[in-house]
Amino acid sequence: xxxxxxxxxxRVRVVNIKGGLGLRNRLAAIGxxxxxxxxxxxxxxxxxxxEIAGTRLxxxxxxxxxxxxxxx
Amino acid sequence: xxxxxRVAIAGNPNVGKTAIMNALAGTTEKVGNWPGVTVxxxxxxxxxxxxxxxxxxxxxxxxxxxxxxxERVARSFLLKGDxxxxxxxxxxTLLGRNLYLTLELLEMGIxxxxxxxxxxxxxxxxxxxxxxxxILKLPVVTVSALKRKGLEELSETLLRVATGGLKPxxxxxxxxxxxxxxxxxxxxxxxRLITEKNFPYNLRWFVIKLLEKDPEVTEEAKEQLKxxxxxxxxxxxxxxxxxxxxxxxxxxxxxxxxxxxxxxxxRKVIKSIREIPKERxxxxxxxxxxxxxxxxxxxxxxxxxxxxxxxxxxxPLSNLIDIVFSRIxxxxxxxxxxxxPPFVTSLINNGVLAGVGAVMVFLPVLGILYLTMSILExxxxxxxxxxxxxxxxxxxxxxxxxxxxxxxxxxxxxxAVYATxxxxxxxxxxxxxxxxxxxxxxxxxxxxxxxxAAFFREKESLVIFSLYLLGVLLALTLGALxxxxxxxxSEEEDFFIELPPYKLPAWSVVFNQTWIEVREFVYKAxxxxxxxxxxxxxxASLPPGVDYAGEGSIVGHVGKWLLPIxxxxxxxxxxxxxxxxxxxxxxxxxxxxxxxxxGAEENVIEAIAHIFTPASALAFMVFTLLYMPCIATIAAIxxxxxxxxxxILAIAIELTTAWVIAFGVYxxxxxxxx
Numbered sequence: 001x002x003x004x005x006x007x008x009x010x011r012v013r014v015v016n017i018k019g020g021l022g023l024r025n026r027l028a029a030i031g032x033x034x035x036x037x038x039x040x041x042x043x044x045x046x047x048x049x050x051e052i053a054g055t056r057l058x059x060x061x062x063x064x065x066x067x068x069x070x071x072x
Numbered sequence: 073x074x075x076x077x078r079v080a081i082a083g084n085p086n087v088g089k090t091a092i093m094n095a096l097a098g099t100t101e102k103v104g105n106w107p108g109v110t111v112x113x114x115x116x117x118x119x120x121x122x123x124x125x126x127x128x129x130x131x132x133x134x135x136x137x138x139x140x141x142x143e144r145v146a147r148s149f150l151l152k153g154d155x156x157x158x159x160x161x162x163x164x165t166l167l168g169r170n171l172y173l174t175l176e177l178l179e180m181g182i183x184x185x186x187x188x189x190x191x192x193x194x195x196x197x198x199x200x201x202x203x204x205x206x207i208l209k210l211p212v213v214t215v216s217a218l219k220r221k222g223l224e225e226l227s228e229t230l231l232r233v234a235t236g237g238l239k240p241x242x243x244x245x246x247x248x249x250x251x252x253x254x255x256x257x258x259x260x261x262x263x264r265l266i267t268e269k270n271f272p273y274n275l276r277w278f279v280i281k282l283l284e285k286d287p288e289v290t291e292e293a294k295e296q297l298k299x300x301x302x303x304x305x306x307x308x309x310x311x312x313x314x315x316x317x318x319x320x321x322x323x324x325x326x327x328x329x330x331x332x333x334x335x336x337x338x339r340k341v342i343k344s345i346r347e348i349p350k351e352r353x354x355x356x357x358x359x360x361x362x363x364x365x366x367x368x369x370x371x372x373x374x375x376x377x378x379x380x381x382x383x384x385x386x387x388p389l390s391n392l393i394d395i396v397f398s399r400i401x402x403x404x405x406x407x408x409x410x411x412x413p414p415f416v417t418s419l420i421n422n423g424v425l426a427g428v429g430a431v432m433v434f435l436p437v438l439g440i441l442y443l444t445m446s447i448l449e450x451x452x453x454x455x456x457x458x459x460x461x462x463x464x465x466x467x468x469x470x471x472x473x474x475x476x477x478x479x480x481x482x483x484x485x486x487x488a489v490y491a492t493x494x495x496x497x498x499x500x501x502x503x504x505x506x507x508x509x510x511x512x513x514x515x516x517x518x519x520x521x522x523x524x525a526a527f528f529r530e531k532e533s534l535v536i537f538s539l540y541l542l543g544v545l546l547a548l549t550l551g552a553l554x555x556x557x558x559x560x561x562s563e564e565e566d567f568f569i570e571l572p573p574y575k576l577p578a579w580s581v582v583f584n585q586t587w588i589e590v591r592e593f594v595y596k597a598x599x600x601x602x603x604x605x606x607x608x609x610x611x612a613s614l615p616p617g618v619d620y621a622g623e624g625s626i627v628g629h630v631g632k633w634l635l636p637i638x639x640x641x642x643x644x645x646x647x648x649x650x651x652x653x654x655x656x657x658x659x660x661x662x663x664x665x666x667x668x669x670x671g672a673e674e675n676v677i678e679a680i681a682h683i684f685t686p687a688s689a690l691a692f693m694v695f696t697l698l699y700m701p702c703i704a705t706i707a708a709i710x711x712x713x714x715x716x717x718x719x720i721l722a723i724a725i726e727l728t729t730a731w732v733i734a735f736g737v738y739x740x741x742x743x744x745x746x
Contacts, residue, residue, distance in 0.1 A: 028135075041358055
């Protein structure tokens with residue numbers, strides 16, 4: 001499923017990122033890469049909030065729908 | 073022994089680099105822009121044991137790739153090597169994530185001094201800095217910029233490393249077998265080429281960047297090194313292999329490896345004291361604050377509070393400053409300097425004092441606004457507000473981070489422009505800066521009030537509200553247009569906002585920051601505004617012997633000369649044109665000038681009722697709203713963007729739009745209003 005669809009409180013694993021090299025590399029630098037574990041703090045409405053490696057990030061809708069995840 | 077050393081400060085965003093710099097160098101910090109780009113450059117200087125230490129704060133970055141402007145700025149500075157030592161600031165509460173950048177520095181061949189900041193915030197665990205020192209073979213200093221602890225030891229360590237008294241060994245980060253094999257294979261193939269061409273980079277770093285498909289390095293490899301195509305085919309083959317084995321593209325795989333190593337190291341040095349609760353209170357607050365249903369009312373409440381505090385608290389101070397500059401000082405000049413020629417007293421009163429006064433009345437507003445803004449920033453609310461508005465603002469090509477500056481613009485455009493400083497994306501920052509002048513600031517209200525009183529009694533609020541709305545709609549439209557014409561920095565910028573943990577503001581940091589910004593404003597804006605106001609004074613007083621801003625003065629002539637441009641807007645007299653020219657100083661001056669010119673300071677309303685028609689009054693208000701930023705805002709845009717290009721662009725766009733819209737308003741309104 002898309003990260004955007006993951007419910008609040010779930011821990012998910014990134015499977016794939018649909019996007020160009022620049023996008024994938026920038027996401028990788030903050031810890032979002034295939035295999036990475038992400039905790040969903042809050043799902044929409046409003047921004048998607050996730051926690052990766054101790055940092056909380058708010059992701060835009062477009063962004064969160066490009067990240068494919070699976071439940072742990 | 074060296075008499076001076078240069079220290080580059082590298083680290084992730086929000087780790088406290090600037091706080092450390094201020095703690096070390098006091099408030100002697102210099103703020104500017106990196107040459108050619110609008111990423112902020114901060115430099116601080118202090119003396120330690122007779123050695124001048126220069127600190128250079130690099131932009132906050134997560135990694136040393138070349139995808140964002142900040143990353144490119146930081147990386148090219150680090151590659152050039154114009155420094156004696158690199159200090160890598162780490163937020164010790166996020167050790168694992170922060171070590172990622174440290175590993176990248178080590179890959180580059182840089183052996184930084186590690187600074188574990190925020191040691192005072194550790195709650196659930198402690199960090200064994202000696203163990204970290206052994207593992208990475210780098211000097212590690214634990215500090216708290218907030219509590220001013222560990223600073224002496226930090227200076228000492230920096231000095232020792234910079235002068236060669238201490239030579240950090242530094243490890244070479246090694247990764248999985250698959251990655252190491254790839255690095256080795258590629259290194260063998262290009263080593264000879266690199267040595268032949270006398271290439272300055274560290275070979276291993278260069279190879280890793282090639283594997284990461286870093287755009288800059290790949291281009292250099294193609295253009296300067298002229299690496300044969302076979303090398304790039306080799307990289308493709310490696311990627312195929314990695315994809316098959318690890319279900320991951322090559323750049324992501326390398327990032328993963330670095331994260332793994334960083335968190336392995338972090339695990340070895342972290343001693344857990346207390347179990348971290350599964351759901352924290354802050355998670356619940358976040359859900360509340362960023363959910364549109366609850367978050368938007370909260371946001372408006374907070375903004376209302378900021379406004380109330382800023383303008384209520386500053387009003388008495390601003391009035392006092394205004395009285396000093398517009399009455400007390402001028403009357404002192406007149407009574408004590410009356411022996412001087414009249415043009416000198418006029419220069420002092422109408423040029424220098426009026427101009428400086430126009431800046432100084434902003435000072436209390438700015439001071440208190442900065443204070444409230446840094447409190448919001450420091451508590452962690454600002455990032456949440458930006459996240460909340462992001463989706464909406466994206467419709468106009470802006471980001472959530474532009475909301476706060478825009479809202480501040482209703483109070484005063486000057487601090488609004490300065491508030492764009494908190495925005496990470498330079499492109500968004502520039503766009504926001506350019507659209508702010510259309511947000512109707514409080515100085516425009518007196519102009520509206522006078523005209524509405526003369527022509528639109530009983531419809532006051534409707535007319536004024538429409539003007540505010542027109543400003544906002546045009547600002548958003550311009551934002552959407554500009555975002556199409558300004559080239560994005562990367563394929564999707566600003567797509568994430570880091571939400572720092574909630575905490576109580578650190579007062580020392582808040583006050584220090586406010587002081588730095590206020591001082592900067594007085595100095596920079598003061599010089600530009602002084603020059604401009606003396607210039608306008610000269611236009612109003614020359615040739616010698618004319619009435620100030622009278623018919624015979626240069627402005628009078630300019631007013632008459634420009635009148636044909638304003639006639640299509642329904643303006644038939646040169647005096648309102650002069651009022652607009654003076655309005656460039658500050659918008660509220662438009663009213664004062666009309667009063668002076670019609671010799672009716674006390675009853676401007678009556679005077680304009682004879683000169684304007686309802687339609688031309690409407691057009692004049694629209695023109696006043698849109699035509700150009702005041703000089704304090706121009707100075708702010710110049711200061712924040714680092715070049716004259718953007719204030720000039722703003723003036724050009726605004727003058728044109730103002731004329732076109734006022735023209736339309738005049739002609740449409742003429743059909744309906746008698």
